[in-house]
Amino acid sequence: MLPLPRFQLSRPTSLADALIAVADGAVVIAGGTDLLPSMKHRLFEPARVVSLAGIASLRTIVPQERGLVLGSGCTLRDVARDQTVLRLFPALAAACRTVATPTIQAMGTIGGQVALDTRCVYYNQPAGWRQSVGGCLKKDGAVCHVAPKGTGCYAAHAADTVPALWLYDAVIQLASTAGDREVPLRDLYGDDGRTWLGVRPDELITSIALPAPASSVVHRKVRTRAAIDYAALLVAVSRSDQGLRAVVSAVGPRPIEVAAATPEALAEAAHEAVRPLGTHLHPVPWRRALVRIEVLRAVNGLISP
Amino acid sequence: MNDDQPRIDGLARITGRAVYVDDLVRPRMVVAKFVRSPHPHATIVSIDLTAALAVPGVVGSMVGDELPVKFGPIPVGRDETALAVGKVRYVGEPVVAIAAVDEETAHRACRLVNIVYEPLPAVLTLDDALAEDAPLIHAEKRKATNVLRRVHQSHGDVDKALAGAAVVIERAFSYPGSTHVPLEPHAALAEVEPDGRLVVYASTQNPHYLHKDLAVVLGLPEHRVRVVKPAVGAGYGGKCDPTSVEICSAFLARKLGRPVKIALEREEVFYQHRGRHPAVMWIRLGLNADGSLAGIDFKAKAAGGAYASYGVVTAYYLGVFLTLPYRVDHVRFETLRAYTNEPPCGPKRGHGAIQPRLAVECALDEAAAALGLDPAAVRRQNAVPDGHVTANGLVVGTCGLVRCLDAVVLASGWNERRGKLGPNRGLGIAASSYMCGALHPVYDDAMPQSAAVVKLDRSGEVVLFVGTSDVGQGSSDVLARICAERLGVDVGLVRVVEGDTSLCPVDLGSYSSRVTFFAGNAVIAAADAAKKRLPEGVPWLAAIQQAEESGGTVVGVGSYSPPKVGSRFKRQSVGPSPAYSFTAQVAEVEVDPETGITRVVKVWCAHDVGHALNRGSCEGQIEGCVYMGVGEALYEEQAYRAGVVKAPSLLEYRVPTVHETPEIVPILIETFEPAGPLGAKEVGEGPQLPTVPAIANALYDAIGVRLYDAPFTPDRVRKAVLAASKGAR
Incomplete structure (x- = not known):
């Protein structure tokens, strides 16, 4: 088994105690589903970990x-x-x-x-x-x-x-x-x-x-398998009085938002704004090609929910 | 046979009570971990263990120079050492082993080992390996080449046959490397008994071969070594080779005088690998105007990684099964298996016979289409008959291929549905044949290849001793059923003692789909011999007790040596088998033409299993084969970037989940093979052979484009659709 590095765990029952721990340099663990594998991979080797489970x-x-x-x-x-x-x-x-x-x-x-x-x-x-x-x-x-x-x-x-x-x-x-x-x-x-x-x-x-929802939203996740996998591409679109918005993610450090009046213009804007790189095993051109397709599909989801 | 009873080991496995190697604990036991090479090819300049050995809790270490004896699973390929000696040949190769009181300590100490390397030019592709001035991965070999083995065979006159064919399809194909992904990573626990004998508990498919390898490498008489195989969480070919896991644990146990356990992490399984050889292939296949197969001209090159493993055998398997399951008199093939600076390839379910199926079945489909013939009918027309002898001397016993084809055609609605499923949905068909155990063992001797002892206890219990290795496939269950059937008792009376080289008579192991066939025949002989001791017409318990009163403990001994069938073409030892199984499959796929994402909706698989000794197990093997084939067709690839495994984890090496697994319809065809135990043939590997080409052919039916390179990833399918739509304009 891949062992965890050694660390000291505290489990405060109040937010105030947790804040003191993080102010003191402890790393936060909530569900641990991302932190623990990363610690096993030695991406993080914190001396102290503070669990939020008791709050x-x-x-x-x-x-x-x-x-x-x-x-x-x-x-x-x-x-x-x-x-x-x-x-x-x-x-x-x-x-x-x-x-x-x-x-x-x-x-x-x-x-x-x-x-x-x-x-x-x-x-x-x-x-x-x-x-x-x-x-x-x-x-x-x-x-x-x-x-x-x-x-x-x-x-x-x-x-x-x-x-x-x-x-x-x-x-x-x-x-x-x-x-x-x-x-x-x-x-x-x-x-x-x-x-x-x-x-x-x-x-x-x-x-x-x-806040109260001002728009309807559709979310799409592209991945190889219907479970387990992280996204090859994430797209969410919304329609409100102001028009259509799309947020495209899994393509760089921050999600990218674009807005347009029509679905086609939105897809085109997303395609232009997004430049996926080789951060995933999926080929880059395929991920880029998916942007337009998935934005349009998401908008279609808005039209006929 | 009684099909209503569950598998004898089923409850223990599903309730977590089966005991695996990593469950075993011994007093004073320590665990060892490997330090692995970060370089694909490099000279080891120095190894400094000082800091690692100073870690409290570290009890010892091992480096390659301490045990430079070479080993390998077959005599013609012994080029490995337990730990790298002098140089490393792939990223992930073990260089140092550190033993400590617990895993965490061993891990921490491993990170303090300081190894200085001098990188060497690396051979990272097949083309690199075959280049004139390629760096030599094994410079110590007699021949200055990275080619482990070339095989060239020609039967009949292929050029003439193809010149006279009505249609000849010439195509290049590629098949990806893939890895086995057994749920249980490799593990071994070695201990020295008080009298100095070595016991190694190992997660292995081949306890007997491992036993011999351990004796040779450690310089021990064979009678001082015992291999015990506890419950195993699958192998699929990945646990055939002797490896650093067993050999280093054994060496360290003797060196340190303490039991030593080594259990690989998932990442390490990707480095140890021994999986499917990636192969580039070229084929010319011709059909005569009457639909008969004119000839096959075939070439394949396989990149095999840094060590031989079973690679010499792989080079043969890539070619020898081209003569099945269709009658073809004119066949020529040139294959080779090369070394590369990557983790070694080896046997994986359908060993070497899988890759050429993609080329043959897809080319045959294309040829049939060119002649306007139904792909199913062409296959049916060309199926070998019972008793056929192939151009390369393989002797077919019973052949149920026509029945298999008819069954999948009927079940899938082939005639009514093909071409009528609407856009982007299609059906494809493929067929195959596989051996029921390699006729020739890896070392040549005249002794039986399987043996069994049946002891009838005065309590009524039947104890069956067999040297087989149940790795989860259910071999012990099947052997118990055979034993019970011959004795005329309930299978619940049978206890199987297996996988222990001291307690059990020899069996060569769980490879080449041999266990039911070989060990099954041995069990029949042993059970019959035991039964002969019993008086007739007397109830079970009384019969045993009377027999024991008159002649002592009631024991029957039996063994099996396969008949020396076949005209050993050119002394060819790879391919001949006492019988052959046959399979036909229809796959239904659905393609998203925009994204290229393909889903296998349903697979109908009919398999000539001879006689189903446990229908549930047979259907399970078919489902497992199709599942694995779907993975290789669409999702999996053991791929490298500059020699580094791209995805050494189950997060990124994407085996199908239940969502990606199609509905599988297993159909058992029974032909009652006279040479088989109670008429049975293999079912553990053969059903995987047609899956990838059936999916490829279904893709063609769905989108009108042929794909020649597996896996059929969304990117490749999308490109194919785009290219086709451009061509159509």
Whole structure:
């Protein structure tokens, strides 16, 4: 068995204690479905890990007058089965059900989705494997194998639920010992696969606020197998009074949003905006060709739900 | 045969009570881990173990120079050492083993081993390997070449036959490398008994061969070695070779005086590999105007990785089964298996016979289409008859191919549905034949290849001792049923003791689809011999007790040596078998023409199993074969980037899940093979042979495009559709 590195685990029962732990350098574990495999691969070898499992307040789903607030510790299964989510944010529930497998959905959390590490075929590998390619820009190396001439890391955003959350105008609530703040999800992500997440190490995602839905959303995930796999491409589209919007993800460190008036213009805009790289095993031209196809299919899903 | 009873090992397996190697624990046991090469080809300059050995809990180490004795699964391919000696030949090759009190400590210590390498030019493709000035992977060999084996055979006059054919199809094909993915990774636990004898518990398909290899490599008399095979979580050919796992655990157990366990991680299974050889192929296949097969001209080159494994045999298998399942008098083939700086390839379900099926079945389909003939009818017309002797001297016993073809044609609605399924949906057909055990063992001697001892206990229990290796396929269950059938008792009375080279008589192992056939015949002989001791007309218990009173413990011994059939063409030892199974398959596929994503909807598979000794197990093997074929057709590829396995994990090496697995309709055809045990033939490998070409031919029916390169990934299918639509304009 691939062993975990040794670490000290704390399991606070209050948010305040958890915030003190992260302020002190502990790494957060929620569902652990991404962190633990990555630790086994020695991508992270934290001395201290703080579990959020004991903090009941993070696992609530609180309907608001028009929207709702999801505790970051809600599992994907909790979210996918919640009646308010199903009624107001069906594309989010659908997206939760496309994550990995039912067992992962029962462990993985919605906060973990928002904070999910970017992924790459050169990065998400065991330690010995990474040594054989000399590491990569994101971990232990000086070169991005995906774009050797570039200066950045192109590891791709991989969270299945984020495009839907984006189009539902989710707002992320962050807490730390220094104070709380709110960030719209769409402003949370950056352009480099190493620093993609706008959450400070001393901050915790406490909840995700979803305002009353202003648009209908359709989510699509392209993958080889109907279970287990991360996305080869993620697309979510929405229609509102302002027109059509699309968020395309799994193509780079941050999801990419485009807007247009017609489905064809939207697909074309997405195709122009997106430049997938070799972060996945799937051939790059195929993934790029899929953008247009999947955006159109998603829009068709809006028209005839 | 009684089909209503569940498999004798079923409950233990599904309730988690079966004991696998990694479940075993011994007092003072330590675990060892490997440090593996990060280079595809490099000289080992130095190895510094100082820091690793200083880790508290580390108890010892092993390096290649400590045991430079070469081994390999067959005598003509002994080129491996337990750990790399002098240089490394693939990324992932084990170089150092570190033993420690627990796995975590061993892991930590392994990361502190400092090995200095000097990289050598690497051979990363078949073309690299065959280049004039290619770096030599095994420079110590007599011939300065990376070719392990070339095989060239010609029967009849192929050029003349093809010149007279009504249509000749000439095409190039490629077949991907793939790996076995047994659920249980390889594992071994070695311990030295108080009297100095070595016992190795191993997850292996071939305990007997492993026993011999351990004795040779460790320099021990064979009677001082015992191999025990606990429950095994599948092999599919991946657990045929002797490997570093067993040999290093045994060496370290003797060196350290403590039991040593090595259990591979999933990643390591991809490095140890021994999987399907990727092959590039070229074929010329002709049909005469009357639809008869005129001839086959075939070439194949297989990239085999850094060590020989069974690669010499693979080179033969790529060609020798071209003469089945269709009658063809004019056949020529040139095959080769080369070394590359990649993990070694070896035997995988359908060993070497799978790749050429893609070329033959697709070319035959194309030729039939060119003549306006029904692909199913052409296959039926060309099926070999009972008792046929092939151009290369293979002697067919019973042949149920026509019945198999008729069964899948009927079940799939071939005649009514083909070409009428609407756009992007199609049906394809393919057929094949496979051996029921290799006639010749890997080393030549005149002793039986399978043996059995049946002991009738005075309690009424029947104890069947067989040296077979049940790796999950259900061989013990089938042998127990055969034994019970011959004795006329319920299978519940039979206890099978197997997979132990000290307790059981010799069986050569679970490979070449031989166990039911060879060991089954041995069990019949043993059971009949035991039964002869029993007085007639007396109830079971009384009969045993009377026999024991009169003549002591009631034991029957039996063995099986296959008949020396076949005109050993050019002393060819690969291909001949006492019987051959036959398979026909129809696959139905659905293609998304925009994305290229293909789904196999349903597969009908009719297999001539001779006699189904356990219908559930036979159907399970058919389902497993089709499943594996679907994986190789659409999803799986053991691919490398600069010698590094691209996806050494079950996350990215995408075996089909239940969602991708088609509905499978197994149809058992029984021809009661006279040479087989109770008429049975093999079913564990043959049914995989037609799956990939059946899917390829179904793709053609669906989208009107032929694909020559497997796997048929969405990218390739999409490109094919686009190219076809451009051509149509």
